[in-house]
Amino acid sequence: MLLTKRFLPYFATQCLGALNDNIYKNVLLLLVTFSQVNNLPISVDMFVNLAAGVFILPFFLFSAHAGVVADNMDKAKLIRRLKLLEVIIMFSAALAIVSENYMMMLLLLFLTGSQSAYFGPVKYSLLPQALKEDELVTGNAWVEMGTFLSILIGTLGAGILVSDNNATLWSALTVAALALAGYLSSRAIPALPPQGAVQKIPFRPLSGTWRSIQKARQTPSIWMAILAISWFWFLGATYLTQFPNFAKLHLHSGATVVSLLLGMFSIGIAVGSFVCERFSFGHVELGLLPFGVLGLTVFGVDLLWAIPPAPADASFVYGLQTFIAQSQHYRVMLDFFMIGVSGGLFIVPLYAFIQTRSAKGECAQAIAANNIMNSLFMVASALLSMLLLGVAGWSIPQLFLLLAVMNFVVALYVYSQVPEFTQRFISYLLSHVLYRVTVTGRDKIPKEGAGIIVSNHVSYVDALIIMGASTRPIRFVMDKSISEIPVLKYLFRHAGVIPICSPRQSEATYNQAFESIHEALANGELVCIFPEGRLTPDGELGEFRPGIDKILARDPVPVVPMALNGLWGSYFSHKDGHALTTMPKRFWSKVSVNLTDVVDGQDANRYALRDAVAHLLHKY
Known part of the structure; x- marks a missing residue:
């Protein structure tokens, strides 16, 4: 994937852009801070703080508009235009650097931030259009690695450039050359036309910002993912800002150690991104x-x-x-590295989640809302640091401890608001810790629209295993007695399980189940049914009950036959006694989830569907 034309030119373009942004911004700050500039109309401290605000302001003003633009034009063409704009900005910046016109450099920093604000939404919304679904996590891992290593190289590179005797000349040549290289690489990006209906694009900075946030909030899972990503940027901005003083005051170290810690943190994020890719198993x-x-x-x-x-x-x-020679420093270095690794594990699935769950043609707008919130959280991190360190007199280690505790609290809040995150975690533990689950035919699951999955019913955790096999949320139709198992019932309730029982037990529950199934399919949801109506008592596939025919007569939607192999004999099955009553005997055993071609709902019936599931069980 990395070397394909649909990814490599884009990857090179975004890395060169991130690198150039950070070199230019840090060169400006270092020149002003260490060159004893006397012709500034404001103090150096004021200039430095103003520069930070000037770079981040465009993300508030223009991200919403940038998201609409990215969703309504060819993404490759938009990137080329933005990179051409970067060439103009950076050639102007080169002249400002050589002439040491710092106020002009500040204005150009605002334009650089504006260009980045427009590039942000297209940077992430391009991926689900250019990559296959099983490549999406890998693509995001490469992007996060490239971004943070570009930040690291840009920060370190700026220091090297400014320390040279011909600092202004080399800095000017570097930013101009990187901008030109970025534009040339963007010309190789293949066409990526808009996926939805093209809309008019009004330019309303502030009102558009609020409207973008409101739109994201309409989908709670996407909104919580945005808040979680923004929280990571809150953490990251705080750590990156406090590195210099932390090294100076608490590690009694110089600037080279600051670079080391920054390197450990950034490389950790890169490593975490690829650990995430490795253990996501292609989805x-x-x-x-x-x-x-x-x-x-x-x-x-x-x-x-x-x-x-x-x-x-x-x-x-x-x-x-x-510093490196002293073993007492290894634990600090390991902590910063592992904080970075944890950040990579945290952020890559969330970006991929937003990309897959956003409505077609609206992904860039969701990313734009994310960029707006990221900016707000980064400003909040600066304000909190100033309040606690400056006003309250806290130490930097105390601030880091507060961040760690707040991180746990924020996680509890997010998980309480989006139970799907908890369900996915439990499903992951079952699929990759308790069992070794492999999925064959994952691509058979419809990417969008209504559909029904029919599967054999082997154990009490069938639903959780199937949940982990699908990237889409699934509504499960489940025997009422199973849906009310202690502990699991809370998960099933939040997963939107539809309880059902025989009409002899409760005619109201029976009728309500079919109404709920109809409503779910009318809403374009994916529904999973166990047509046997009960857990297998002997490990064999039972007869399919007529309920599936009743559903398809009313809603003839596509049906996907599925077979579960390897769960018979587990603690959650009825082998050797009732499930959950015997001692667990099997761990790390192989389980397979196998799917076959979609069956047209007009042609499907319980007998044909049972034959399809039986064939899968025999085949695998």
Whole structure:
């Protein structure tokens, strides 16, 4: 995938853009801070803070408009236009650097932020259009790796450029050359036309910003994913901002150690992104999120106790070599690296989730809302740091401890609001810790629209296993007695399970189940039915009851036959006694979820569907 034309030119373009943004921004700040500039109309401190605000302001103003633009024109053409604009901005910036016109450089920083604000939505919304579904997590992993390594290289590179005797000349040539390289790479991106109906694009910065946020909030799962990503940027911005003072005050180290810690953090995010890709097994896997959350909290707390004692000589300052030579610093380095790894595990599935769950033709607008919230959270992180460190007199380790605790609280809130995240986690544990689940034919599940999955019924955890096999949410039709099992009933309730029983037990429950199925299919949802009507008592496939025929007579939607193999004999099946009553005997056993071609609902009936499931059971 990496070397394909549909990904490599885009990847190179976005990496070069992120690299150039960070080199230019840091060159400006370093030149102003360390060159003893005397012709500024404002103080250096004011200039530095103003520069930070000037770069982030366009994300508030223009992200909403950028999202609409990206959804309504060819994404490749839009990227080329934005990269051409970057060439113009950076050539102007090169002249401003050489002439040491710092106020002009500040204005151009605003234009750079504006260009980045328009590039942000198309950067992520391009991926689900250019990549296959099983490549989406990998693509996001590469993007996150490229972004954070570009931030690292840009930050370090700016320091190297400014330290040279011909700092202004080399800085000017670098930003101009990177902009030109980015434009040239963008010309190789293949056409990506808009997926929805093209709309008029009014330019309303502030009102558009609020409207974009309101639209994202209409889908609770996407909104919670946006808040979770924004929280990560809150954490990341706080860590990155406090690195210099933390190294100086608490590690008694110089600038080279700051670069080391920044490197550990950024490389950790890159590693975490690919760990996520490796353990997502080819699809969007929200089950990995809790591992990222736990890591951010555990290693954030451990950082407080990892700080080594101060050197005996209070004036001693560690350089890079002396810092690495002391084993007492390894724990601090490991903590920052693992915080980065945890961040990669946390952020990659969330971006992929937004891309797959956004309505077709509206992905860029969801990403735009995400960028707006990211900016708000980063501003909030700066305000909180100033309040606690400046006004309240807290230390930086205390601030880091607060972040770790807040991270756990935020996670609890997000998981309480979107139970699907919890369900995916439990499904992941079942599929990859308790069992070894493989899925064959995942692509047979309809990507959108109403559909029915019919499966054999082997154990009490069938629904959780199937849930993990699908990237789409599924409404399960389940025997009422199973849906009310202690502990599991809370998961089933939040998953929108439709309880059913025989009309002899409760005619009202029976009739309501069919009404709920009809409503779900009318809403374009995916419904899973176990037509046997009960767990198998002997491991064999039972007869399919007429309920499936009744459903298809009213709603003849596409049907996907599915077979579960390997769950018979588990603790959750009825082998050797009633399920959940015997001691668990099998761990890490192989389980397979197998799907075959979609059957037209007009032609489907219970006998043909049973034959299809039986064939899958025999085949696998």
